[in-house]
Structure formats: structure tokens, C-alpha cells
Amino acid sequence: MSPDAVAILGFVALFVLMLLRVPVGMAMGLVGVVGYSYLVGPGPALKLVGQTSMRTVTDYTFGVIPMFMLMGALVSVSGVSRELFKAANSMIGHLRGGLGVATVVACGGFAAICGSSVATAATFSAVAYPEMRRFNYPQSFSTGVIAAGGTLGAILPPSTVLAVYAILTQQDIGKLFMAGIVPGILAMAMYVLTIAIIVKLRPDWLPGGEVKPWSERFKDLRNVWAPLVLFVFVIGGLYGGFFTPTEAGGVGASGAFILGLVRRKLDGPKIREALLSATRTAAAVFTVLIGALLFGYFLTITQSPQKLTEFLTGLGIGRYGVLALIMVMYLVLGCLMDAMAMIILTVPIIFPVIVHLGFDPIWFGVIIVMTVELGLIHPPVGMNVFVIKSVVKDVSFTTIFKGVLPFIVTDIVRLVILIAFPVIALWLPTRMG
Amino acid sequence: MAARSASYMDRAINTIEWLAAIFVGIVALNIFVAVVLRKFFDTSIPDAYDFGRMLLGILIFWGIAATSYRGGHITVDLVWTAAGPRMKRVIDVFATLVLLFVVAVQTAMLFDKVRGTYVDNVLTYDMNIPTWPFYAVAWFGDVCAVLLIAIRTYRLIFHPEQLEEIHPEQKADE
Amino acid sequence: QDKPVQLKLSSWVPAQHPLNPALQAWADDIKKASNGSITAILFPSEQLGKAFDHYDMARDGIADFSYVNPGYQPGRFPVMAGASLPFLFANGKEGSAAIDDWYRNYAAKEMKDVKYCFAFVHDPGTFHSRKKITLPTDIKGMKVRPATSTVGQLITSLGGTNVQASAPESRDMLERGVADAITFPWGSIGLFGIDKVVKYHMDAPLYVTPFVWVMNKGKYDAMSAGQKKVIDDHCTSEWAQKVAGPWADFEFGGRAKIAAQSGHEVYKLTPEQLDAWRKAAAPSEAQWAESVKKVGEDPKAVMDALKGSLTKYKSAL
Ligand code: NA
Ligand code: NA
Numbered sequence: 001m002s003p004d005a006v007a008i009l010g011f012v013a014l015f016v017l018m019l020l021r022v023p024v025g026m027a028m029g030l031v032g033v034v035g036y037s038y039l040v041g042p043g044p045a046l047k048l049v050g051q052t053s054m055r056t057v058t059d060y061t062f063g064v065i066p067m068f069m070l071m072g073a074l075v076s077v078s079g080v081s082r083e084l085f086k087a088a089n090s091m092i093g094h095l096r097g098g099l100g101v102a103t104v105v106a107c108g109g110f111a112a113i114c115g116s117s118v119a120t121a122a123t124f125s126a127v128a129y130p131e132m133r134r135f136n137y138p139q140s141f142s143t144g145v146i147a148a149g150g151t152l153g154a155i156l157p158p159s160t161v162l163a164v165y166a167i168l169t170q171q172d173i174g175k176l177f178m179a180g181i182v183p184g185i186l187a188m189a190m191y192v193l194t195i196a197i198i199v200k201l202r203p204d205w206l207p208g209g210e211v212k213p214w215s216e217r218f219k220d221l222r223n224v225w226a227p228l229v230l231f232v233f234v235i236g237g238l239y240g241g242f243f244t245p246t247e248a249g250g251v252g253a254s255g256a257f258i259l260g261l262v263r264r265k266l267d268g269p270k271i272r273e274a275l276l277s278a279t280r281t282a283a284a285v286f287t288v289l290i291g292a293l294l295f296g297y298f299l300t301i302t303q304s305p306q307k308l309t310e311f312l313t314g315l316g317i318g319r320y321g322v323l324a325l326i327m328v329m330y331l332v333l334g335c336l337m338d339a340m341a342m343i344i345l346t347v348p349i350i351f352p353v354i355v356h357l358g359f360d361p362i363w364f365g366v367i368i369v370m371t372v373e374l375g376l377i378h379p380p381v382g383m384n385v386f387v388i389k390s391v392v393k394d395v396s397f398t399t400i401f402k403g404v405l406p407f408i409v410t411d412i413v414r415l416v417i418l419i420a421f422p423v424i425a426l427w428l429p430t431r432m433g
Numbered sequence: 434m435a436a437r438s439a440s441y442m443d444r445a446i447n448t449i450e451w452l453a454a455i456f457v458g459i460v461a462l463n464i465f466v467a468v469v470l471r472k473f474f475d476t477s478i479p480d481a482y483d484f485g486r487m488l489l490g491i492l493i494f495w496g497i498a499a500t501s502y503r504g505g506h507i508t509v510d511l512v513w514t515a516a517g518p519r520m521k522r523v524i525d526v527f528a529t530l531v532l533l534f535v536v537a538v539q540t541a542m543l544f545d546k547v548r549g550t551y552v553d554n555v556l557t558y559d560m561n562i563p564t565w566p567f568y569a570v571a572w573f574g575d576v577c578a579v580l581l582i583a584i585r586t587y588r589l590i591f592h593p594e595q596l597e598e599i600h601p602e603q604k605a606d607e
Numbered sequence: 608q609d610k611p612v613q614l615k616l617s618s619w620v621p622a623q624h625p626l627n628p629a630l631q632a633w634a635d636d637i638k639k640a641s642n643g644s645i646t647a648i649l650f651p652s653e654q655l656g657k658a659f660d661h662y663d664m665a666r667d668g669i670a671d672f673s674y675v676n677p678g679y680q681p682g683r684f685p686v687m688a689g690a691s692l693p694f695l696f697a698n699g700k701e702g703s704a705a706i707d708d709w710y711r712n713y714a715a716k717e718m719k720d721v722k723y724c725f726a727f728v729h730d731p732g733t734f735h736s737r738k739k740i741t742l743p744t745d746i747k748g749m750k751v752r753p754a755t756s757t758v759g760q761l762i763t764s765l766g767g768t769n770v771q772a773s774a775p776e777s778r779d780m781l782e783r784g785v786a787d788a789i790t791f792p793w794g795s796i797g798l799f800g801i802d803k804v805v806k807y808h809m810d811a812p813l814y815v816t817p818f819v820w821v822m823n824k825g826k827y828d829a830m831s832a833g834q835k836k837v838i839d840d841h842c843t844s845e846w847a848q849k850v851a852g853p854w855a856d857f858e859f860g861g862r863a864k865i866a867a868q869s870g871h872e873v874y875k876l877t878p879e880q881l882d883a884w885r886k887a888a889a890p891s892e893a894q895w896a897e898s899v900k901k902v903g904e905d906p907k908a909v910m911d912a913l914k915g916s917l918t919k920y921k922s923a924l
Binding site for chain 1: 450451453454455456457458460461462463464465467468472482485486487489490492493494495496497499500503505506507508509510511512513514524525527528531532534535536538539542543544545546568571
């Protein structure tokens with residue numbers, strides 16, 4: 001068999017195994033090693049397993065992943081999301097559609113200290129959903145706004161997916177985080193605008209919430225200091241150059257722990273829960289990383305990434321044509337896989353094409369993360385939608401997808417804006433020097 | 434009898450999970466102390482970098498043990514979700530058997546790597562301490578993973594009611 | 608008629624690094640000499656595996672030839688570590704021939720799992736810092752990103768702190784004050800943008816990093832006698848110098864570039880200052896001697912042989 005045929009067969013086998021629910025990382029590792037052993041020999045292939053596994057888990061720069069996960073987990077169990085939502089709600093919840101806006105704003109605030117979009121969606125399903133339902137917000141809108149708001153978790157820094165993209169492409173994690181800030185704020189603003197348009201079109205659909213006296217509003221707002229301090233400390237420290245990204249994660253996790261203790265929001269079981277959840281998610285992500293490296297070595301031997309670059313650039317559809325093609329491919333993959341798996345599987349293959357076409361790697365990081373995050377909310381499957389469904393039991397997938405539809409349109413508009421004006425993403429990181 | 438051995442297994446699983454969780458905390462502490470020492474005392478823990486990355490290795494392999502047992506890996510659930518209960522079980526058993534095979538091979542090859550680190554006398558950067566004991570502890574996490582996946586496979590086939598699956602919201606992060 | 612052989616060459620430096628075209632030229636010459644029966648594909652940028660694993664990759668057949676930094680695994684190659692001691696090499700090109708001629712006698716024992724092809728060094732590196740460093744006592748209290756474990760030990764013994772970071776991370780480390788100084792060869796300073804964040808450059812050949820280019824044994828053994836001869840003819844001190852040449856030129860040229868930039872101070876050391884540095888390095892050498900004794904070599908004989916070779920090839924300080 002020619003290397004090309006082996007590569008194609010490898011992809012087919014990979015998709016079959018994944019559809020049979022073999023963990024994504026294990027499937028990539030298995031196919032990678034079998035393919036490698038066919039092309040190079042079983043001895044080197046087996047040695048590659050031990051070497052790659054050990055090297056990946058003991059790579060210091062990868063430490064950034066579990067550290068930001070731990071920070072997010074500690075913040076989650078400290079009840080910060082509830083405080084954020086309460087503050088946003090008492091400020092604007094009384095306006096028509098205000099509870100939806102409050103949810104978006106609180107999601108953004110939570111996203112500024114938590115790196116995961118699924119965690120953001122999960123926590124606000126528990127916090128914001130009951131409140132919206134109490135004021136007769138439709139089920140579809142309530143779940144839709146949470147699914148969309150959740151994606152802010154991965155767009156605004158810190159972001160696990162952005163960190164993984166940075167590691168895979170050897171870009172500066174700090175710069176990628178900075179690149180996410182303005183587009184993240186843009187995303188929030190556009191979600192708010194979307195809600196405003198919905199209110200305009202269907203004035204009675206999203207009623208106003210409770211009006212609270214100003215004394216209470218200020219009291220609720222005061223509780224926001226802790227996440228704010230943590231964000232300024234970690235992201236400011238990264239921007240100002242006090243920490244490396246891995247250190248920022250470790251110090252952020254320690255900061256979240258100390259703040260939780262000082263504010264009496266943490267106890268034994270909660271600490272245990274946070275530690276366990278960080279361990280589990282980190283282990284799951286590293287499994288995919290190891291598998292993707294093994295699969296990547298196999299693809300390198302077949303030289304298919306080079307051939308793909310040649311093929312795509314030889315199509316004669318221009319660089320934006322190729323970019324559009326790549327993004328459509330991501331949207332299709334988004335029907336199957338979650339964001340992390342998609343990034344890890346495809347970036348090593350797609351990235352050389354992007355560099356070859358002369359696109360900015362930092363900008364592309366933001367674009368690609370937004371695109372895969374879109375996969376988390378678009379039908380037929382989406383991780384954020386699953387998560388909401390598991391918390392809010394009495395809602396159907398169709399209802400959630402219906403509610404999320406206007407936000408999907410917004411996301412696509414936002415992507416077009418960012419492709420037309422890369423400066424939105426690149427302005428802050430270039431100022432960093 | 435079955436109940437007794439089940440609770441024994443559960444206790445072992447909890448212990449393994451706890452050990453992994455503690456290592457996450459230690460990695461964060463190591464970084465925190467290193468940063469504080471550098472910023473305020475102009476000094477460093479010797480080998481903080483090497484310790485940090487080797488602790489990371491330990492945490493991940495022990496974490497993989499816990500994650501594998503709970504079914505917490507990142508999976509593509511499209512077909513599974515659409516399948517009927519019988520088909521679901523077939524898919525689950527197949528996926529777990531593949532998982533068991535892959536992690537068993539990985540564990541064997543990691544042993545080879547640990548042995549190599551010992552034989553080749555690889556030392557830490559600052560203090561020149563042998564690195565193989567750290568690698569051995571990490572490797573032992575993968576051994577636990579094989580054991581736990583074996584237990585998972587057994588339970589999945591014979592006592593599916595004893596399996597405690599992870600909920601989607603606890604699943605890996607995107 | 609020789610059976611056609613295709614070799615996978617693995618280098619972990621990025622594609623645009625001057626070492627890669629030199630390795631490609633080496634491979635092209637092999638192709639010519641073997642009448643096309645030995646071809647090669649060069650994989651740069653860690654495409655086949657991480658930098659730290661390159662020795663094992665050649666041993667295990669993951670790559671057929673690999674570019675190894677033995678210093679990445681302190682303790683594993685004690686004899687070779689001698690070449691990374693401070694103030695030995697005056698230049699990179701001649702130094703590459705010198706280190707190869709010297710290490711050839713130890714390679715069969717110390718790197719027994721692979722077929723040794725040749726050893727080489729880069730052009731000597733030095734301190735580039737935010738605060739001026741002239742004497743060993745200046746290191747006290749400084750945070751330094753060392754190039755090798757040996758330089759790291761020197762820093763520690765002088766009361767400094769080591770900061771570990773990959774080469775691309777180094778600029779950030781310096782800019783953010785995580786590190787005050789770095790030891791780097793001259794050309795790479797510009798390549799990684801470090802010239803934007805440091806001001807002072809000590810003009811003294813502080814250290815070199817030794818590298819080896821090694822081959823998978825099985826691949827070599829499976830070749831025909833004629834092919835083996837072609838490989839052997841390309842694993843020589845001359846080729847070591849030829850392959851190291853473009854990189855050495857690049858690093859060497861960096862000094863003039865930095866000196867020409869405004870806002871940079873490139874300063875020479877007086878003989879007394881240089882002497883103080885040599886004295887400061889003595890404990891590192893003693894520590895190295897101990898590690899060599901453990902593997903049954905005589906450190907004095909090893910070091911004298913290295914110095915002799917350096918003199919022979921006009922690379923001694
Ligand atoms: Na975030
Ligand atoms: Na989707």
C-alpha cells in the first residue's frame with residue numbers, strides 16, 4: 001500500500017473507532033501506532049508509545065492545562081457564578097430581556113476566571129435557568145442563552161482550548177490570551193444586542209424581572225470583588241509580565257484557593273470536588289494530546305500534511321477561499337466532536353496550511369477557537385447543549401437548539417467581522433510587545 | 434461475597450482518585466512557592482522545574498486511572514446516543530475492551546521507558562538526583578489504570594448496576 | 608546493484624535554522640556518492656519526536672539519523688559533558704572538527720546504542736544581560752537562563768538562580784524580569800528577539816553546547832558494503848566541520864550585528880577578569896571529573912585529550 005492509501009485508511013479507521021465510542025485519544029493512539037508500525041516497523045512504533053506518553057505528561061509547559069482547570073474548578077465550587085449572576089441581575093434584571101442580558105454578562109465575568117465553556121454552561125444552567133423560568137422566560141430562550149453564553153468561557157481568557165492551540169502551534173500562550181479579550185467582549189456585546197433585537201421583535205416574550213432597591217443592588221455588586229481581584233491578578237500578571245502562563249495558572253489556582261478560604265466559601269468536600277474535577281478533566285485532555293501526537297507522527301511519516309498544503313494551495317480559490325473551506329470543515333466536524341478533540345486532531349494538519357497562506361497564527365487561534373465553540377452549540381450534537389440537558393431535565397434537545405439559533409447567527413456574523421478586521425484580535429497582543 | 438469485594442474495589446478506586454487529586458494540589462503549591470521565592474526572596478527551590486514536570490507526570494497518569502474507570506474520557510457519542518439499550522451495551526463493552534488493550538500496551542512500554550531512565554542514569558538539572566523514581570511512581574499510576582479498566586470491563590459485562598458513570602457536566606473541558 | 612535505502616533524518620530545530628540546509632547538503636552528497644541508492648528525507652521542527660528524545664529515537668529506529676543534544680539528559684553522557692565546561696572552545700567551525708576528533712575515541716562506549724556519525728558545536732555563546740556582568744561575583748543574586756546543565760551548575764555555585772525555559776520562551780522571561788541574563792550564542796540573540804530585551808553582552812567565549820549526529824545501528828548493518836562505506840565517508844571530522852559551518856557563521860555574524868546596534872554594550876574582559884572566571888569554573892570541572900571517574904575514565908586524560916585536539920585544530924583558548 002502507498003503511504004497515501006495508508007493515511008486514508010487510517011482516517012477511516014479512526015472515525016469508525018470514535019463512532020464506536022472508543023475514547024478519542026485512545027483511538028488516535030491506536031490507529032497512529034498501527035499505521036506507524038505498518039510503515040516503519042513494530043519495534044519503533046512500540047518505543048514511540050512509551051516515549052511519547054512519558055514526554056507529554058512531563059512537559060512543563062503543559063502544566064498550564066491542569067493549573068487553569070484547578071483555578072476554574074475552585075472558583076466554581078466557591079459559588080462565584082451565583083454571586084456574579086445575582087449582581088448582574090439586580091442591576092439590569094428588571095428590564096425587559098434583562099435576565100437574559102444578566103446571564104450573558106455573568107457568563108462573561110465567570111469566563112474571565114474559568115477556562116472552560118462546558119463548565120460555564122453547566123454552572124449557569126443551575127444558577128440562571130431557574131431564575132429566568134421564575135419570570136416566565138420561555139424554555140428555549142433560557143437554555144439557548146446559557147448555551148451561547150457558555151462559549152464565552154473558551155473565548156475570553158483564561159481558556160484551555162486556546163492554551164492547547166498555543167502549545168500545539170508553539171505560539172505564546174500569553175499573547176493568545178490577550179488576543180481573546182477584545183473578541184470576547186465583542187461576543188458579549190453582540191449577544192446583548194441579539195437579546196435587544198429579540199425584545200424589539202417580540203416585546204412580550206421576555207418580561208422584566210424584579211426591581212430591587214439601590215441599596216440591595218450595591219450590596220450585590222460588592223460581592224464581585226473576589227473574581228475581579230483574581231482576574232486582574234492572573235491576566236494582569238500575565239500581561240504585565242510577572243508570570244509565565246504555567247505560573248499564572250498555578251498562582252491563579254492558589255489565589256482561588258486562598259480567596260475561597262478567606263471568604264469561607266470552601267470546605268473539605270468542596271476542595272475535594274475541585275481537585276478531583278481538575279484531575280479528571282486534565283487526564284482526559286492529556287489522553288487526547290498523547291493520542292494526537294502518536295497519530296501525528298504516523299501522518300508525518302506518510303507526508304500527508306505537506307500534500308494537503310500543496311493540494312489546498314493548488315486549488316486556485318485564493319487564501320480566503322481556503323480559509324472558508326477549512327471553516328466549513330470545522331463546522332461539519334462540529335457535528336461529531338467536541339472542541340478540544342477537534343483542535344487537537346486537526347490543528348497539527350491545518351496549521352501549516354494557514355502559515356503557508358500567510359495568515360497570522362495568533363489571529364487564527366482566536367478564529368479557530370470561535371469556530372469550534374460554535375460546534376458546541378450547533379445541531380445535531382453539541383457539548384454545551386448536552387450539559388444543559390443533563391442539568392435541566394425537562395427540556396428537549398429541539399427546544400434548546402431552537403433557543404440557541406439566533407445566537408448561532410450572531411456567532412457567524414462575529415466570525416465574519418473578525419476575518420475582515422483581524423486587528424480586533426491582534427491589537428492587544430501587539431501592544432504587549 | 435460479591436458485595437464485599439465490590440466495596441473493596443470501590444475503596445481502592447477512591448484511594449487512587451484521591452492520590453491523583455492530591456498531586457494536582459502539590460503541583461500548584463510547587464509553582465506558587467517557586468514564584469513567591471523568586472519574586473520576594475530572589476531565590477528558587479533547586480530543581481523546582483524538574484520536580485514540577487515530574488509531579489505533573491504523576492498527576493496525569495494517576496488521573497488517567499481515575500478517568501478511565503469513571504468513563505470520563507472524551508468520546509464521540511453520536512451513534513451511542515441514537516442506539517437502543519442492547520446496542521449501547523455492545524458499544525460500551527467494545528470501547529472498554531479497546532481501552533483496556535491500549536492502556537495495557539502503553540503501560541508495558543512505559544515500563545521500558547522507566548527502566549531506560551534508570552539504566553541511563555538520567556539526573557535532574559540542578560541537584561543531579563536520579564529521575565527514575567519519579568517516573569516509576571507515574572508508571573504505577575498507569576498500572577492502576579489497567580487494573581481499574583479491567584474492573585470496569587468486568588463490571589460492565591457482569592454487574593453493570595455497580596458502575597458509576599461520570600455525568601456529562603463533569604466531562605472534559607472544552 | 609545496491610538495494611535502495613531511504614533514510615529519515617530528524618532535527619528538532621525549526622525549519623528556518625541554518626543547520627537544516629547543511630544537513631540537507633550532507634544528505635544530497637550521500638545520494639550522489641551512492642549513485643542514488645541512499646536517499647533521505649529531513650524532518651525538522653520535532654516532527655518525528657521531541658528534542659529531548661532524539662538519542663533514543665535513533666537507538667529505537669524512530670529516526671534513522673538524529674540530531675542530539677547530549678546535555679538535555681544530565682548524567683547520561685558524562686564524557687561528552689566535559690566539552691560543555693566553560694572557556695574551552697575559541698570558535699565553532701574548527702571547534703567542531705576538534706570535538707569530533709576527540710569524542711570519536713569515546714563514542715563507541717558512551718553512545719553504544721547507536722552508530723556515532725560525528726560531533727559538532729555551535730559558535731561559543733556568552734552572557735547577554737540586563738545588568739552588566741564582568742566578574743563571577745556579579746552573578747550573585749542574578750536569575751540566569753543557562754544554556755546547559757554545566758553552565759547552570761556554574762551559576763548556582765556563584766550564588767545565582769537558574770531559570771529554565773525553552774529558547775522561544777526566553778525572550779519573555781527576560782522581558783518580564785523572570786530572568787536577568789541568558790547564556791546564548793550571538794546570532795540566536797537576534798533570531799529570538801532577545802536583543803530587544805537585553806543591553807549588555809560579555810565578549811568572551813564562555814561555553815559551547817556539544818551536539819552529535821547519530822545513526823540507527825540496525826539501519827547501518829542492513830546496508831551493503833558499498834553503502835556502508837558511503838556513510839562512513841560522510842561521518843568524519845571534515846563533515847562535522849562542514850555541517851556545523853553555516854550555523855557557526857550565522858552565530859559568529861551575530862556579534863557584529865549587535866555591536867552595530869545602538870543601545871547595546873559589547874565589552875571585552877581583561878586578562879585578570881578572564882582569570883577570575885576560570886577560577887570560578889574550577890568547581891564545575893571538579894564535579895565533572897567525579898562523574899567521569901564513576902564510569903571508569905580518567906578525567907585528566909580525557910580533558911588533556913580534548914585540549915590537545917582543540918590545539919591541533921586551532922580552536923583552543
Ligand atoms: Na475563560
Ligand atoms: Na455541534
